[in-house]
Amino acid sequence: MSDRIAVLDQGDIVDVGTPTGLYSAPRTAFLATFLGQANLLPVTIDTRTEDDCTASSAWGRFTLPSARLSPELNAAPGTAALAVIRPEHLTVAEGEGPPSAIRIAVTVTQALYNGSETIYSATCNGERPRTDATRQPAGAGDLCGWGIDAAEC
Numbered sequence: 001m002s003d004r005i006a007v008l009d010q011g012d013i014v015d016v017g018t019p020t021g022l023y024s025a026p027r028t029a030f031l032a033t034f035l036g037q038a039n040l041l042p043v044t045i046d047t048r049t050e051d052d053c054t055a056s057s058a059w060g061r062f063t064l065p066s067a068r069l070s071p072e073l074n075a076a077p078g079t080a081a082l083a084v085i086r087p088e089h090l091t092v093a094e095g096e097g098p099p100s101a102i103r104i105a106v107t108v109t110q111a112l113y114n115g116s117e118t119i120y121s122a123t124c125n126g127e128r129p130r131t132d133a134t135r136q137p138a139g140a141g142d143l144c145g146w147g148i149d150a151a152e153c
Contacts (some may be wrong), residue, residue, distance in 0.1 A: 005019055007034060009045055015031055039132065041057050042057060043055035044078065048066060049066065057083065060103075085129070087110060090146055092137055104129070106143070111139050117132045119132050
């Protein structure tokens, strides 16, 4: 086992870091999908301060910590970017959720019961989010709310 890894794409080093660091803050879409499942959401940066960034997407407008942006991204207003949302950070919404929660309305297209979790696929304004949930409160065809903790984007 190693405490640091290098990820290559067609012979070129994409990134070097700890497995946890590369998984939780991938610098490229390739890295995000190579190291696990990921919802890649196209966004446009609306505003950015040292602490927060506001972005618009097919899922609506939301605020996330500026620290979650890739250091290579010049996140000036109007800049296009990708938000990486891991399925385990996208949950079937219940209650208010965390203060930074982003709420989206989805139509469930598939609910695959898998023992301790249910894997949901859905549609939301042309995007196809996927989540792994520990409950089974929705079925195929249901319109429901999903929540995302913006701190995890």
